[in-house]
Amino acid sequence: MPELPEVEVVRAGLAPAVTGATVLGVSVLDERALTRHAGSAAEFESALTGRTIRSAARRGKFLWLPLEERGGDPAEAVVGHLGMSGQLLLRPPGAAPERHERVRIDLAHPTHGEISVVFADQRTFGSLAIDELIPTPDAAPGGLGAAEASVPRQVAHIARDPLDPAFSDTGFRRALARKDSAIKRVLLDQTVVSGVGNIYADESLWAARIHPETRAGDLSTRAVNRLLAEVRHVLDKALAEGGTSFDAQYVNVNGQAGYFAHSLNAYGRTGEPCPRCGRPIVRVSFTNRSSHFCPHCQRMPRPGGR
């Protein structure tokens, strides 16, 4: 399940291969991969063909490839989201079709020669689109890997992620203080903080010893700071280990799995001993999905307390 570290691994893998490359051709095999694209598949193919890619950028779980514009900054980008099972793979030209291949983009790189970017996606929650780039309100680069202070229109409502140098810790604290919802829900709200999904939300809350159902607005400043530090720590560590892979659904651009699944403390460890206190990790249902936590280490604040 690609969250920030997984998408960053993909972005970093893509960047050297696509930066400066020109699109030779595009094949859309399944139009469901273009659900976020305004036009038809044919329009997507023709709009992209012949364009040159300037860089590979990312904010949260969205990544985009700004397209060179004659005599100015890029005005458009190819925007990608991996959804739950999307993969972006680098393949030699003419490579056999991948299982669940949806879109193939053939590139010519000035020094590396020809290569194909293959978008494969089992559950079709992921998508590609061509979208307009709009200026960022804070005039900072749109995301990691972005040279320009612009962001695709469909990504503009997404908050910066905690690894973004322009992320505002103060803004995050203010946003939490205003929230009535459970902290877990707020962590998953991409308009508050981006890049955190179910796995890293559970891991960060476990590390910060915060019960997932704690009302966000009830958290002390100290607790919020601890949580933010743990979010960053968990994301950094997962990134260093190449991301979390449970199955074949998440892989880097070369099709290789990540190792962070071996480092999980709470997520998916139902019934296993908490690495901190030894008591069993529990799993509770949470809006169509699951929360994993240690009921001993992660206590709900006492009613009326604080």
Added chain:
DNA sequence: TATTTTACCTGAGGGC
């Protein structure tokens, strides 16, 4: 307005 729920989708795995 703010928050919560639902639809989207496919494959793996369990129960019978």
Added chain:
DNA sequence: TGCCCTCAGGTAAAAT
């Protein structure tokens, strides 16, 4: 062997 059910979950739209 095969059928049915549940689960995985990010996002956006719909509902409350």
